Amino acid sequence: MTQAPQETGVTEPPGEEELSRAGLRLTVEGAVARITISRPERRNAMTGRTWTTLAHIGQTLPEDVRIVVIAGEGDIFSAGIDLGMFTPEGVEGERSIIGGLTDGSADEADLDAYIAELQQGFLWLRRPDLVTIAAVRGYAIGAGFQLALSCDLRVLADDAVFCMKEPALGLVPDLTGTKPLVDIVGVHRATEICLTARKVGAEESRELGLATLVVGVDELEGAVDDAVAALLTVDHGAATATKDLLLQAEGNTLEEQCAAERAAQVKRLTTLAKAMAAQA
Incomplete structure (x- = not known):
């Protein structure tokens, strides 16, 4: 089954101070939430606090939000993880990823829980x-690439560049990016992209299916707005049920998917019938 919103007990959205410390901006206007990675002094590199705050945003979005757009400030999506996270000192105000292992204050189980x-x-x-949209301009490296891969749609400016840098740093991609990459391009191409850590430009991304749409830099904002407007024309319940079916499809047999389609359609028709009866 697909992932449902988590019951976390967190009810208050992140405040401006938390967002600022995480290098994020958040605006919510009706059904659309827009998240901007905003650490331009670090090329929008992200830290652990960025990702825990992203989780906090997801846990506390208003119920009427249907669309989430993620972009980077300026001419770059994200340079990936802030490499200061791998130093013994870590990034100011945050724990080091490996510091606890080097000084013996943490073990592998602690690190597993942190990741x-x-x-x-x-x-x-x-x-x-x-429905989540990554609006990608410039570099989306490592964790930035994985963040874009986590979204349903990727709208790229023609200067966008993806790169899975982690293996070149002696690491693995561990921020949920390996499955969508393989699902989109296949295991052999994914292996080549990851193990060479090469740059994949916008045109190749379109050819490989990594880009939903490629537009000129000046057209990126308008293209994202057009996608948001088109998505909002579809009934929310139908959109949710359809995405749920699509997320199940790869892991289901044909018979299982047929059953899932029937069950979903019964619920939709029941909902529509109740709405019609209420209006009668």
Whole structure:
């Protein structure tokens, strides 16, 4: 089954101070939430706090939000993880990813739990009640690439560049990006992209299916707005049920998917019938 919104007990959305410390901006206007990665002094590189705050945003979005747009400030989506996270000192105000291992204050189980916490900042973007859009300009490196891969749609400016940098740093992609990459391009192309850590430009991304749409830099904002407007014309319940079906499809047999379609349609028809009866 697909992932539903988590019951976390968190009810208050992140405040301006939390967002600022995480290098994020958030605006919510009706059914549309817009998240901007805003650390231009670090090329929009992200830290653990960025991802835990992203998770906090996902846990506390208003119920009427249907569309989430993620972009980077300026001419770059994100340079990936702030490499200061791998130094013993870490990034100011945050724990180092490996510091606890080097000084003996943490073990592998602690690190596993920490990475699982960071992954929550990416997993909620797949929720069936949301359609998520990555608006990508410039570089989307490593964690930035994985964040874009977590979204349903990727609208790219023609200067966009993807790169899975982690293996070149002696690491693996661990922020939920390996499955969507393989699902989109296949295991062999995904292996080549990851293990060469090469740059994949906008045109190749379109050819590989990594880009939903490629437009000129000056057209990016308008193209995203057009996509949002088109998505909002579809009934929310129908959109949620359809995305849920699509997310199940790869793991289901044909018979299982047929059954899931029937069950979903029965619920939709029942809902529509009740609405019609209420209006009579």
